[in-house]
Amino acid sequence: MTETTAPENTPQTTIVFLLFPGITQLDFTAPAQALSRMPGAVLAGVAASRAPIATDSGFSIVPTHDFADCPQADILCVPGGHGVAAALGDAATIAFIERQATGAQWVTSVCTGAFLLGRAGLLQGRRATTHWAYAHLLPLVGAEAVDARVVEDGRVVTSGGVTSGLDFALTLIGRLRGPTVAQAIQLAIEYDPAPPFAGGHPNRAPQAVTAGLKARVYDAAAAHMEAALRA
Template sequence: MTEPQPLQVVFLLFPGITQLDFTAPAQALCRMPGASLAGAAANLDPIATDSGFSIVPTHDFASCPQADILCVPGGHGVTEALGDAATIAFIARQAAQAQWVTSVCTGAFLLGRAGLLAGRRATTHWGYTHLLPLVGAEPAPGRVVEDGRVVTSGGVTSGLDFALTLIARIRGDAAAQAIQLAIEYNPAPPFAGGHPDRAPAAVTEGLKARVYGAAAARMEEALTAPD
């Protein structure tokens, strides 16, 4: 039996990352035949996540291998990362030779800042989709949006859908289905309200008032700040 072609998967790590944006797709992609994973950050110091624990990078930007699949997660730390020249340069450099360029949640804005979403259809967390035109992208519906080699996904849990979609593109449906079964990804949430088009309006508006109104304003400020 022919061995599958090796594939290097590189995740960008930065302070304030949403850990599930990283760990959910990593859990699926690490099981893809031939895949090797790396987590790259500006240095090898532990990266503080939004969950109260830290993740240790495997590489710094200088030592990171070239990605076949580049994945940029999101999180509230994106607003600071948008202004970090080394982070944006790393994304652009890796993306130039990657077969696939991907994001989860607000990681889309880091792709956009690196010039990778101009003229492309894309998605992000529902609380920020209206800001996608600021990076030249056309907002598109769906938990996973494919535009050529660029694949973006919605908020947090959408990263698992993105990973399985990508595995199917690369290794075939059967491989993706086997991984889905292995990790028992069979969601049956207690409420049908994971997106504003299904959630009660009062819940959506309350969450916007408490979190995403201000968070989107901070993101807009970071995206429109002069260089």
């Protein structure tokens, strides 16, 4: 279903999402929800096999394609998650990204998916963003870290942590189908953030909250990611 009437000559746009064990489901499902409503959009969720992919939320996602039968992407999107560190060492996954990126109009990532783009050589010399807790690692893949929710550098679009995937999707819809279509989709999914706490980024969160979260989760997670990137 789309929120606007598509002209008869609206081109089909194939949007391929890479799936892998340990994916953060919202990195995938948030932009997928917005992009699926874009006129002409055809989505594919692709993994090494069609076996269910375990997410970080306690449920699994069933891919629509595997690497062998995946259509060529017009938009390639690589989500993130704690499973990225393992995926960095998987030659078939990196080769798939390289192969798809060659023919894609747009190459994109959400959260730590940026490091998979980087491992495939797609961020060398480019400006990029990722989840705030890992941004200091972007130079390890040749990228210049930018503190922003969405960063466009040529045909490469990277977005920050988790919920930034919606911002990236709406930005790209605006590029492809115009701002009126993007605004209609934003309205349809009622994306009108009014969070109960003004603390979704370290620039605004209480220092104690940021320090506690880093100590409990992200110091170790970033060190694990750094080790995988240097391997």
